[in-house]
Amino acid sequence: QSALTQPPSASGSPGQSVTISCTGTSSDIGGYNYVSWYQQHPGKAPKLMIYEVTKRPSGVPDRFSGSKSGNTASLTVSGLQAEDEADYYCSSYAGSKKFGVFGGGTKLTVL
């Protein structure tokens, strides 16, 4: 069982917005502003999409945005495109004893 809880699936039509949640505890998401989101296409390595809750690495479209409230973080994908169909994983720093924890992943389907 993953340390962070994500819905197994999410979907939306092209052009729509979809939000994926990620719930942890005060020991990880709630305790630090070090939440990251990764996109993974089948057979590929994960790609960093969001770090430190809201920041986007260079090259990531601004259609991807992150937020956090309490122990729950969220990834919003606006203006859905076919290439956004992938698995998405949240992650959080969890302190010096656990370091990093991941969510179980959410499969995003573009209808």
Add this chain to the structure above:
Amino acid sequence: EVQLLESGGGLVQPGGSLRLSCAASGFTFSSHAMSWVRQAPGKGLEWVSAISGSGGTTYYADSVKGRFTISRDNSKNTLYLQMNSLKADDTAVYYCANGLLGSLGAFDIWGQGTMVTVSA
């Protein structure tokens, strides 16, 4: 070009050992914390271990503590993962991942992964 290239995966019997390597290029390796992250077939990502840029501090997931050892050779720009007492549950693709400079727990560069299969 910034790149991470894993090697050393393969088939090993339960109870056996394996050593993974990750060769880094295109960035100042010694400045970055590094991690190993694994993904069992059809499953999600699991953080395994991390090491500071100097190598002086290491972290382990409870699932591998006491069995796996992370290390690095900054003179060779290489990260290692020594895996002992392997179990079937350790079967996974193992990725090495670069820690984003100035942050914690974010990995901005990933290798292509190396498959480890633990089976009799």
